[in-house]
Amino acid sequence: MTTEYHDDVENDNSSFWNKEPAPVYFSGVSRFRRWLFPGLTATIILILIIVLGASNGKTSSWLWSVDQKVSNLTGSLSAAQQLTKDAVKDIHRLKFSVESNKDQLTSVADALKQLSALDSLSRTVASLKCSLERTINNGSASDGCCPLNWEIFASSCYMFSRTTLSWDEARDWCNGHESHLVILKTDKEWDYVIQHTMGAFHWVGLTDERTGEWEWVNQTPYIMNRRRWRPGQPDSWTDHNLGRGDEDCAHLHNDGRLNDLHCSSKMRFICQVHSQRS
Ligand SMILES: [Ca+2]
Numbered sequence: 364m365t366t367e368y369h370d371d372v373e374n375d376n377s378s379f380w381n382k383e384p385a386p387v388y389f390s391g392v393s394r395f396r397r398w399l400f401p402g403l404t405a406t407i408i409l410i411l412i413i414v415l416g417a418s419n420g421k422t423s424s425w426l427w428s429v430d431q432k433v434s435n436l437t438g439s440l441s442a443a444q445q446l447t448k449d450a451v452k453d454i455h456r457l458k459f460s461v462e463s464n465k466d467q468l469t470s471v472a473d474a475l476k477q478l479s480a481l482d483s484l485s486r487t488v489a490s491l492k493c494s495l496e497r498t499i500n501n502g503s504a505s506d507g508c509c510p511l512n513w514e515i516f517a518s519s520c521y522m523f524s525r526t527t528l529s530w531d532e533a534r535d536w537c538n539g540h541e542s543h544l545v546i547l548k549t550d551k552e553w554d555y556v557i558q559h560t561m562g563a564f565h566w567v568g569l570t571d572e573r574t575g576e577w578e579w580v581n582q583t584p585y586i587m588n589r590r591r592w593r594p595g596q597p598d599s600w601t602d603h604n605l606g607r608g609d610e611d612c613a614h615l616h617n618d619g620r621l622n623d624l625h626c627s628s629k630m631r632f633i634c635q636v637h638s639q640r641s
Contacts, residue, residue, distance in 0.1 A: 485511050508639040529627050
């Protein structure tokens with residue numbers, strides 16, 4: 364009984380030494396398993412928190428960016444609205460200005476009509492003056508008669524312009540005032556005209572545009588006199604960048620000598636008309 368008991372005890376002891384480690388081992392695994400799920404859960408939650416946090420940061424950044432864009436758009440819209448208001452105001456101002464200018468243009472047209480009438484009146488006055496002189500001088504006007512404010516020299520009347528025109532415009536202006544661009548034939552005429560034009564360019568009635576040969580504006584031939592021209596002129600220069608053609612029109616230079624120049628150039632001019640004699 365004792366042995367059996369001892370054996371039992373031994374067995375029990377054996378059982379005790381042999382079986383005791385097993386529960387220790389299974390207890391560690393059990394604890395690992397017991398903490399595994401909460402640990403994983405906590406890790407996943409932590410990862411979710413981090414991801415959500417990062418995502419939240421990105422979202423906040425995106426929302427801020429959108430907010431800025433909306434703010435900018437609002438500002439742009441306000442500026443556009445202001446510009447539109449300003450444009451409407453400008454349109455109203457322009458409309459008022461156009462209506463005002465329309466009235467002014469009507470006034471200018473009326474003034475031009477009056478000027479035209481004055482020009483006609485001026486010619487009538489000049490003619491009356493001439494008739495009066497003839498009456499006073501028993502039927503002859505000693506110095507002839509010229510349009511008002513024109514200079515008289517020998518048997519011609521001269522108009523030295525202060526405005527500048529192209530050669531063609533100057534020719535037309537003279538023709539429109541019953542005269543022509545000046546034709547200079549005698550030394551006395553040259554000297555008289557040069558005295559009145561020194562220091563400024565003036566068109567004269569000389570051109571080679573029609574035939575290539577220099578001729579006066581009334582198509583009488585010009586006899587070349589080199590001393591009346593500046594050295595090296597006329598040269599028919601073409602590098603003036605003033606359009607088609609070369610220098611086909613003649614003008615008096617600062618020193619009173621001739622130069623050929625492109626006809627489109629603008630300068631003063633001289634008109635001439637034969638004075639009215641009895
Ligand atoms: Ca020239």
